[in-house]
Amino acid sequence: MTFCGKKLVSKSADNYLIAHYLFINAYEGGYKDALYLIAASIDRYLSMTEGYQKYGTNRENDQVTGKEELIPIDRKTTDSELAKYGVPPLATLLKQYPEQVPEKKAP
Secondary structure: OEEEOOEEEOOOOHHHHHHHHHHHHHHHOOOOOHHHHHHHHHHHHHHHHOOOEOOOOOEEEOOOOOOEEEOOEOOOOOHHHHHHOOOOOHHHHHHHOOEOOOOOOOO
């Protein structure tokens, strides 16, 4: 991790992708506690590469206020899919933490 402007960022998102596949293999091998980690690892990867997450497991501290905020969440992910991975419904997540305003990408 290193600072890029006012954000703390990973030097390599690839580690999260590798972890994601390892957690899938662990789950398929019988380690049922890996289910949440499958969602969390892909969220970390997407947060670092795309600027959003799928499941809402990833938060970071605002460097100005010090408060935890959710990385922007993909609204196409349903609450039933969140539940499959042990993640609370979107409305519950948003009551716990504010969501960052997505950064606009240049055209």
